[in-house]
Amino acid sequence: MKITIISGSTRNQSGSAKTSAYLKAQLNAIDDSQEVSIFDLAELNLPMWEEDTDLTQVAEQQAELEASDAFVFVVPEWHGMVPPAVKNLFFLFTGAFRHKPAYIVTVSAGSGGRYPIQEMRSTVYKNTYLNFIPVNTIIDRLNATIDDQGQYIAEKQFVANRVDEGLRLLLEYGKAFVQIRQSDIVQEKRFPNGV
Ligand SMILES: Cc1cc2nc3c(=O)[nH]c(=O)nc-3n(C[C@H](O)[C@H](O)[C@H](O)COP(=O)(O)O)c2cc1C
Structure with a gap:
């Protein structure tokens, strides 16, 4: 199974990138037979979608x-x-997320991180058919939790335990969703833009 961690910051040396490195190491520690990659928006420099954007330039990322x-x-x-x-x-890569599970981890240097969960859950699922699993994790006060090398440094296991739960559940949902993607109703693609 291939799991892609999307690091959602376009800033260099972002908190999202070091969190992604931590999550990758945790996934490998849980099950090293999985292929895990980081899709770092700071490195990819993707074009902002416009009606005439040439999508062949992002074909590699689409694949x-x-x-x-x-x-x-x-x-x-x-x-x-x-x-x-x-x-x-979700504008550039239509179809790539259909009937696949996703685990949301939000990060904040301060005490934020709640609002992006609601925003992702409230609308992103519809046209993408992306399935957000019931577990999400907020990593606030990030610099006291994960260091620049992606190592967990918080005194308590509070966040680490929640990440472990989220990643293990994601792996199981990932296995189950393979069957869903092979089903007749999904293959039909009757409503490509959501229902
Ligand atoms: C443009 C911008 C706006 C931000 N707004 C917030 C915010 O509303 N709430 C918050 O908790 N942190 C905010 N932050 C700080 C981020 O939480 C912090 O940079 C953290 O490391 C995650 O972002 P990063 O992955 O880009 O580093 C903001 C950062 C930037 C660059």
């Missing part, structure tokens, strides 16, 4: 997302919202 069975969305809270570069993914 990478289409080959993924499950996603972790690491979403920083920016001005109380999901950053536009994360929303842009």
Whole structure:
């Protein structure tokens, strides 16, 4: 199974990138037979979607997302919202997320991180057919929780235990959703833009 961790910040040396490194190491520790990659929006420099955007320039990334069975969305809270570069993914890469499970992890240097969960859950699922699993994790006061090398440094296991729960559940949902994607109703694609 291939799991893609989407690091949702376009900033260099972002909190989202170090969180993604931590999550990748945790996934490998849980089950090293999985292929885990980080899709870092700071490195990819994707075009902002416009009506005449040439999508062949993002064909490689489209193929990478289409080959993924499950996603972790690491979403920083920016001005109380999901950053536009994360929303842009759902314009550029239509179809790549259909009937796949996703685990939302939000990050904040301060005490934020709640609003992006609501924003992702309230609308992103419809046209994408992305399935957010019932567990999400807020990592606030990030710099006291994960260091620049992606190591967990918080005194308490509070966050680590929740991440462990979210990642283990994501792996199980990932296995189950393979069957859903092979079903007749999903193959038909009657409502490509959601119902
Ligand atoms: C444009 C911008 C807006 C931000 N707004 C918020 C915010 O509303 N709430 C919050 O808790 N942190 C906010 N932050 C700080 C981020 O929580 C902090 O940078 C953290 O490391 C996650 O973002 P990053 O992955 O881009 O580093 C903001 C950061 C930026 C760059």
